[in-house]
Amino acid sequence: MTAPVYYQPSGRFTVSGILGLLLVGAVAAVPLAFVYVYAVWYIPFIYINFALTLGFGLVLGYVLRTVTKAGKLRNPALVGWLGLAVALWAWYVQWCVYLTLLAGAGETESLGSRASFTHTTFDATVFLSLVLSPGTVLGALPSIATEGTWSIFGLTISGIFLYLIWLAEFLIIVLMTWNMPRSQAEVPFSELSNEWAEKLTLPRPAAPFSDAVATKLALEAADWNHLELHTSEDELAPFGRLHVYRAPSDPDCCFLSLENVTMETDKKGKPSEKTADVLEYLRVPPHVCQELSTRFGPASG
Incomplete structure (x- = not known):
């Protein structure tokens, strides 16, 4: 492996x-x-x-x-x-x-x-x-x-x-x-094309990474199916967020970061986000990067 x-x-x-x-x-x-x-x-x-x-x-x-x-x-x-x-x-x-x-x-x-x-x-x-x-x-x-x-x-x-x-x-x-x-x-940079990778935050949330260590180990083992779409309809429910970094002129420069997001409300009921990193800048194959971008990208229809 x-x-x-x-x-x-x-x-x-x-x-x-x-x-x-x-x-x-x-x-x-x-x-x-x-x-x-x-x-x-x-x-x-x-x-x-x-x-x-x-x-x-x-x-x-x-x-x-x-x-x-x-x-x-x-x-x-x-x-x-x-x-x-x-x-x-x-x-x-x-x-x-x-x-x-x-x-x-x-x-x-x-x-x-x-x-x-x-x-x-x-x-x-x-x-x-x-x-x-x-x-x-x-x-x-x-x-x-x-x-x-x-x-x-x-x-x-x-x-x-x-x-x-x-x-x-x-x-x-x-x-x-x-x-x-x-x-x-510290942001990913392509030495081949001499350019910074561009950050894309995928809009569709993932199921929360309740066990951050298990998620990290699964993705390091190339188990991309470990990432699942968030299905809860509760707007205040915790969820996961994916960030993809890709260099425009270097298809092989592709990295993934994950974070857990929890919602908090103040005394006036105004919601705010609290984030916690799960992993940062894991290199992923170009086809996986594309697949994740499609799966967690804008909902069709």
Whole structure:
């Protein structure tokens, strides 16, 4: 019996791809940092600030993922390290922007009893001097943490709690900009035709893979009949989902991923999906790939 084959990135890259990732990432981080800091400065609500931080990381991660794809970088470890470098730069720039606004801070305006914001001006000279003085930027953080610069419900946030907030923001930015381009570098790529495989999510659900290990072993043994169509009429019943990856110019480049999907409802009754991977990037013969695409593709009639 032939041993199962899972896709493994070749690790190949180009110098232009690396330089493009660093250059585009570094440039994109600057306007994103400005938008992020200004939004946080003028929207003094911590739960919204968390969403803004997540958005900052997601947009920058998306930019890096796009450049990773365009540059055909197939080395996940290298891409991850490059993403980390861009994340550190983005984190540093946003602090430079914040300290510049802090230096230009004026009167504080109240927004009721629970929040307020401070008017400020931006001085490009101060900003550029901070960008070129990392010691000054990093040295300012302890004093800011001691005194605090913002409050919630009348309580000034400072000390260890403020450090924890900063740490959470840092980790969000780093994880997004590290993981998103790295996951792109792991996507199947045809070295023969020099192109990424295109992902196709098959629309018809499969019966749920209640025993993930058994499903994995069955497919590794080429038992494709193990995959069955989902027959339950319950819209909230769990089911399986198939993803097929095929390179347009390389018929032999065909890979299969599976995931279990469970439906959850919130307090308002709104449903949402929760997914769990069963297997990822298992190589399948071209004819099997076509058969699965037909069987789990759009329903006829």
